[in-house]
Amino acid sequence: MAAGGSDQVAPSMHQPLEQFVLLAKSAKGAAVVALITQALEAPGVYVFGELLDMPNVQELAGTEFAHHLDLLRVFSYGTISDYKAHQPKLPAVTPLQLVKLRHLTIVSLAAKSKVIPYETLLRELAIDSLRELEDLIIEATYADIISGKLDQKNHRLEVEYAIGRDVRPEEIGGLIEVLRSWCDGCETVLGSIDQQIGRANQLKKDSLKSKQKVGTEVENLKKTLAASADFVDSHLVTQQFQKPSGPAKKAARGSGKLFSGGKKSN
Secondary structure (H helix, E strand, O other): OEEOOOOOOOOOOOHHHHHHHHHHOOOOOHHHHHHHHHHHHOOOOOOOHHHHOOHHHHOOOOOOOHHHHHHHHHHHHOOHHHHHHOHHHOOOOOHHHHHHHHHHHHHHHHHHOOEEEHHHHHHHHOOOOHHHHHHHHHHHHHOOOEEEEEEOOOOEEEEEEEOOEEOOHHHHHHHHHHHHHHHHHHHHHHHHHHHHHHHHHHHHHHHHHHHHHHHHHHHHHHHHHHHHHHHHHHHHHHHHHOOOOHHHHHHHHHHHHHHHHHHHHO
16 A cells, blocks of 8 residues: 655556566565565566565565565665665665665655755765765656755755655554544535535525615616606696686776776766
8 A cells, every 4th residue: 555745646656566466476485586676676666565465475474585575665665774774684785776765765755844955865865975866866756756846055855746655554544544534624624615605605695685676676766756757747737738717807807997987987
């Protein structure tokens, strides 16, 4: 089982190992040792859990080839420091195997921190030359097991992603707990998002109802204003065409007086 140490996911490294796993089904003893040696040198093979779990590989334990099984475990889970700590009991590594183990050591360091000082890298990789260190990092980048940037000004490696490494059996329980906690966190976030969506939908409904209410009130107001305008226009027209009565009566009274006066003078 492999586990990653960064946010992004690198391409799978299991497929190149498949040919060695298939061959290990029928290999025994020295033939298994030869397969292990080839796998540890093979380009593109950086996880070894499936090969390590093969029954014919596990059968090396307690035999004259047991130290090759131990070396496979170092490449599966360990680093340069682990190899040096048990070097007297392990087979000597070839130059290709040493480079690969250093690459895997960088991956393990990247799982702990995305910013790794050159000082740490030089110590953990057992390298004295800064130029050799940078060349090794560039090789690891081209091998697509890490991606990052060399900050030569501040003497550090900034990691963007790294491949996952095999997980020790005793660490699987802790890994499951981490994943369970991550899933619980995702559920909490999803629940919060659902609540926000519900509130947003309710606000949208309330806004539509309010808009419709305002629209209805505006239409009613328009109708009221239109009715009032019609009433005013009608009243004005009525007053305009109505005949006046008061002035006519006064004129009639005046005419009578004039007629009567003229009659008396005769």
